Amino acid sequence: MSLSPFHLAIPVHDLPAARRFYGEVFGLPEGRSSEHWVDFDFYGHQLVIHEHPKMPYQERAGTNLVDGHDVPVPHFGIVLEWDQWEALAERLKSFGTKFVIEPYIRFKGQVGEQATMFLLDPCGNALEFKAFKDMSQLFAK
Structure with a gap:
């Protein structure tokens, strides 16, 4: 089965903590970034964490x-x-x-x-x- 890489962008209210989590805990390679977002290679897919105020579903x-x-x-x-x-x-x-x-x-x-x-x-x-x-x-x- 040949799959195309997906792109998923998710909100994070603490960009430095999320960057450490995905980079250090998971060991995901980091791609492009700015002051407000970071790309990660998520097992061949593009995961982007975007700085954004906390969303209701992140509370509970x-x-x-x-x-x-x-x-x-x-x-x-x-x-x-x-x-x-x-x-x-x-x-x-x-x-x-x-x-x-x-x-x-x-x-x-x-x-x-x-x-x-x-x-x-x-x-x-x-x-x-x-x-x-x-x-x-x-x-x-």
Whole structure:
């Protein structure tokens, strides 16, 4: 499957904290930047953090119940290879990351079984990282 890179711009009310989080905690390479925004290479995609006053959803995200967990809405993330997901989970734990949903296997033994974890950036943006041992399960019903 060949994918085109996506571009996602998100608001951050503390640009220096968000820049450290995405650059140091995640280890994402930084691209262009200005006093008010920073580009990151988000696993081959363009993630831009824009300085902006706090948004209501950054105060308290809504949730939907999925596999017995309150999943924050809105959220964004990426599907990684299984070994990348495991390495990222360990990296985040080594930085003392507080998870909204700790890394675990969702839908275990069912169609769509996947590894997943949820966390918030320093500005309250929710992120999900997931992986499938069998990528054909990504859109399986």
